[in-house]
Amino acid sequence: xxxxxxxxxxxxxxxxxxxxxxxxxxxxxxxxxxxxxxxxxxxxxxxxxxxxxxxxxxxxxxxxxxxxxxxxxxxxxxxxxxxxxxxxxxxxxxxxxxxx
Amino acid sequence: xxxxxxxxxxxxxxxxxxxxxxxxxxxxxxxxxxxxxxxxxxxxxxxxxxxxxxxxxxxxxxxxxxxxxxxxxxxxxxxxxxxxxxxxxxxxxxxxxxxxxxxxxxxxxxxxxxxxxxxxxxxxxxxxxxxxxxxxxxxxxxxxxxxxxxxxxxxxxxxxxxxxxxxxxxxxxxxxxxxxxxxxxxxxxxxxxxxxxxxxxxxxxxxxxxxxxxxxxxxxxxxxxxxxxxxxxxxxxxxxxxxxxxxxxxxxxxxxxxxxxxxxxxxxxxxxxxxxxxxxxxxxxxxxxxxxxxxxxxxxxxxxxxxxxxxxxxxxxxxxxxxxxxxxxxxxxxxxxxxxxxxxxxxxxxxxxxxxxxxxxxxxxxxxxxxxxxxxxxxxxxxxxxxxxxx
Numbered sequence: 220x221x222x223x224x225x226x227x228x229x230x231x232x233x234x235x236x237x238x239x240x241x242x243x244x245x246x247x248x249x250x251x252x253x254x255x256x257x258x259x260x261x262x263x264x265x266x267x268x269x270x271x272x273x274x275x276x277x278x279x280x281x282x283x284x285x286x287x288x289x290x291x292x293x294x295x296x297x298x299x300x301x302x303x304x305x306x307x308x309x310x311x312x313x314x315x316x317x318x319x
Numbered sequence: 320x321x322x323x324x325x326x327x328x329x330x331x332x333x334x335x336x337x338x339x340x341x342x343x344x345x346x347x348x349x350x351x352x353x354x355x356x357x358x359x360x361x362x363x364x365x366x367x368x369x370x371x372x373x374x375x376x377x378x379x380x381x382x383x384x385x386x387x388x389x390x391x392x393x394x395x396x397x398x399x400x401x402x403x404x405x406x407x408x409x410x411x412x413x414x415x416x417x418x419x420x421x422x423x424x425x426x427x428x429x430x431x432x433x434x435x436x437x438x439x440x441x442x443x444x445x446x447x448x449x450x451x452x453x454x455x456x457x458x459x460x461x462x463x464x465x466x467x468x469x470x471x472x473x474x475x476x477x478x479x480x481x482x483x484x485x486x487x488x489x490x491x492x493x494x495x496x497x498x499x500x501x502x503x504x505x506x507x508x509x510x511x512x513x514x515x516x517x518x519x520x521x522x523x524x525x526x527x528x529x530x531x532x533x534x535x536x537x538x539x540x541x542x543x544x545x546x547x548x549x550x551x552x553x554x555x556x557x558x559x560x561x562x563x564x565x566x567x568x569x570x571x572x573x574x575x576x577x578x579x580x581x582x583x584x585x586x587x588x589x590x591x592x593x594x595x596x597x598x599x600x601x602x603x604x605x606x607x608x609x610x611x612x613x614x615x616x617x618x619x620x621x622x623x624x625x626x627x628x629x630x631x632x633x634x635x636x637x638x639x640x641x642x643x644x645x646x647x648x649x650x651x652x653x654x655x656x657x658x659x660x661x662x663x664x665x666x667x668x669x670x671x672x673x674x675x676x677x678x679x680x681x682x683x684x685x686x687x688x689x690x691x692x693x694x695x696x697x698x699x700x701x702x703x704x705x706x707x708x709x710x
Contacts, residue, residue, distance in 0.1 A: 231538065233542070237479060237517045
C-alpha cells in the first residue's frame with residue numbers, strides 16, 4: 220500500500236498487505252491524534268527553567284526542543300494527557316480547556 | 320526407501336517434525352500431548368534436530384513465541400491439548416489474523432469441567448472459529464503424513480496460514496502403531512525450504528498486527544476469510560502431490576462403502592476405524608450402510624461433502640462435543656447448514672458420543688445407524704441424544 224493514505228474509507232480488502240501489515244516505517248506520523256484532546260497544555264515560557272521534564276515525559280513524543288532551548292508542543296499529535304503539566308518543575312504548563 | 324517401524328504415535332509426530340527441519344519449537348507439556356514435545360526436546364538436546372526449543376512457562380507464551388519466531392521467517396511448530404489450547408486461544412486467533420504459517424498439533428482432549436484428561440473434541444470445537452486450517456487424522460500413519468503436508472500447505476505463498484492437525488488424545492497419541500517413515504531425502508524432495516512472504520527484518524521494517532480501527536477491521540477480516548477459503552485448492556493440490564509421490568492419499572471427505580449406501584455414519588478422527596467395522600457388520604446384515612469421515616474441518620469442504628452425501632437418505636452424525644443450549648453438537652449443526660438446500664431429502668440424526676474418552680462400541684455405532692434408518696422411515700429426524708448416557 221502507498222503511504223500516506225489519503226482516505227482510509229477508500230481502501231479495499233484486496234489492497235491490504237498480508238495480515239493487514241504496514242510495510243513502511245514511520246507511518247504513525249500520518250495519523251494525527253491532536254483532535255482527541257479536550258485540554259491543551261500551554262507553556263508560559265517566562266517561568267520555564269528548561270529542565271526538559273515535559274520533553275522527557277511526553278508519552279507521544281509531541282514535545283520538541285527549539286533552537287532557543289525552550290520546548291514546544293506539537294498540537295497535531297498532543298492528546299492532552301496532561302503529563303507534561305503534572306511533571307513541569309517550574310509549574311509553567313497549564314491545561315486549558317479546548318473550545319469546541 | 321521408506322522403513323516401517325513400530326512406534327508410539329506421539330513419537331512418530333515428533334520424528335515427522337524433525338524430518339521437516341523445524342527451526343523453532345515452543346511448547347508447554349500437557350497430557351496427552353506431552354510425549355510429542357518431550358521427544359522433540361530430546362531430539363534438539365541430542366543435536367539430531369537443529370532447532371531452538373523454547374520451554375515456555377505457559378501455552379499463552381508458547382503461541383506468543385511461535386508468532387514471534389514465525390514472523391522472523393523461522394519454521395515454527397508447537398503442540399498442545401485441552402486446557403492448554405484454551406489458555407493460548409487468545410494468541411491462536413492472532414496467529415491466523417497475522418497470517419503466520421505455524422503448524423500445531425492438538426492432541427484432542429475434553430475441556431474441564433469436570434476435570435478430564437481423556438479424549439473427545441470439545442477442545443477442538445472451542446477453537447472452531449480461529450481461522451486456522453484444521454484437519455483430523457485417524458491413525459498413526461496419517462498423523463505422521465499430516466505434519467509433513469501441513470508445513471507445505473501453511474508455507475505456500477498462495478496460503479500463508481497456520482495449520483492445526485487434530486489427533487485424538489490417548490487413542491492415537493499413546494498407541495504404538497506401525498508407521499512407514501519417509502527418509503530425509505524424500506521429505507526434502509517434497510517440502511521446500513520455508514521462504515516467508517513477509518518477515519520481520521531490520522533492513523526493511525514492517526508492522527505486523529497493527530490496530531484495526533473500525534474503518535479497516537472489516538477489510539482485514541474479509542481478506543482473511545478469502546485466504547482461508549482459497550486455501551482449499553492448495554490443500555487438495557498438496558495432498559495429491561503427497562499421494563502421487565508416496566502412495567498415501569488424503570481426501571477432504573473420506574468415504575467408506577458410500578457408493579450404494581442409503582444411510583451413513585459420520586465421524587471425525589479415530590472413530591473412523593470402529594465405525595468402519597460397524598459398517599462391515601451392517602453390510603453383513605444386509606444393510607446399505609456407509610461411512611463418511613470428515614477430515615478437513617476448516618475450510619469446510621462444501622462441494623466434496625455435498626457430493627459424498629448426494630445419494631444418502633439418512634446421516635447419523637457422531638458429535639464428540641456439545642454446543643450447549645441449542646440443537647445438538649457442532650458438527651451436526653454445521654452439516655445441517657451445509658445441507659440446508661437438501662433438507663427435505665436427508666434425515667440428519669445427531670448423537671453426542673464418546674465424551675471424555677468413553678468408548679463407543681461397535682453395537683452403539685450400529686444402534687445409531689438403525690435409529691437413523693427408523694427416522695428415515697418416519698420421514699422425521701429425532702432430537703439429538705447422548706449415546707450411552709445412564710438415565
